[in-house]
Amino acid sequence: GESVGLHLPTLSVQEGDNSIINCAYSNSASDYFIWYKQESGKGPQFIIDIRSNMDKRQGQRVTVLLNKTVKHLSLQIAATQPGDSAVYFCAENGNRDDKIIFGKGTRLHILP
Amino acid sequence: DAGVTQSPTHLIKTRGQQVTLRCSPKSGHDTVSWYQQALGQGPQFIFQYYEEEERQRGNFPDRFSGHQFPNYSSELNVNALLLGDSALYLCASRLQVTDTQYFGPGTRLTVL
Numbered sequence: 623g624e625s626v627g628l629h630l631p632t633l634s635v636q637e638g639d640n641s642i643i644n645c646a647y648s649n650s651a652s653d654y655f656i657w658y659k660q661e662s663g664k665g666p667q668f669i670i671d672i673r674s675n676m677d678k679r680q681g682q683r684v685t686v687l688l689n690k691t692v693k694h695l696s697l698q699i700a701a702t703q704p705g706d707s708a709v710y711f712c713a714e715n716g717n718r719d720d721k722i723i724f725g726k727g728t729r730l731h732i733l734p
Numbered sequence: 735d736a737g738v739t740q741s742p743t744h745l746i747k748t749r750g751q752q753v754t755l756r757c758s759p760k761s762g763h764d765t766v767s768w769y770q771q772a773l774g775q776g777p778q779f780i781f782q783y784y785e786e787e788e789r790q791r792g793n794f795p796d797r798f799s800g801h802q803f804p805n806y807s808s809e810l811n812v813n814a815l816l817l818g819d820s821a822l823y824l825c826a827s828r829l830q831v832t833d834t835q836y837f838g839p840g841t842r843l844t845v846l
Contacts, residue, residue, distance in 0.1 A: 724776030
């Protein structure tokens with residue numbers, strides 16, 4: 623069956639350092655992946671997406687890497703700031719439809 | 735440009751009651767999806783509406799129903815509420831021809 627999961631439930635990072643959040647997926651047919659950020663009391667906010675024909679995609683301070691061989695996805699946040707504190711979800715939308723499958727999330731905690 | 739809006743923000747109901755939640759999609763969007771997010775979990779897809787019809791459905795019982803109006807806004811109805819229905823209910827919208835879904839802030843439903 624389909625599943626999207628994360629390796630660590632909580633990640634603590636020093637302010638200014640880079641953060642790396644990892645995610646594994648099981649559906650080898652998945653061809654579209656999304657990272658969402660969810661702050662307390664808010665809905666998920668789109669960060670960046672990547673399609674399976676790409677290995678890497680960069681945004682503003684964020685980079686997503688996709689390794690289809692081992693079915694692994696990662697989100698890198700450069701120069702982590704206090705405002706980056708949130709729960710980060712990787713999600714899969716393999717059929718390009720609206721059934722986004724979310725993982726359980728990783729809480730990113732920024733240390734001063 | 736208004737984002738996705740949802741009402742009410744919070745709601746408290748008792749077991750057996752019925753509830754209606756409302757969503758207005760982001761300006762220009764024609765497709766609305768609903769998700770249920772239990773505490774500490776990722777959102778789970780309930781169903782999607784496009785052209786006023788339910789197009790897809792997740793693993794939710796018939797107690798969960800919805801509607802989309804000609805102006806693309808949507809309602810989620812839940813009948814015969816159970817304690818386990820307590821969750822954050824999220825609405826997401828997109829333009830049918832695009833992939834990216836944008837989420838609203840959610841409605842926190844508590845069933846006592």
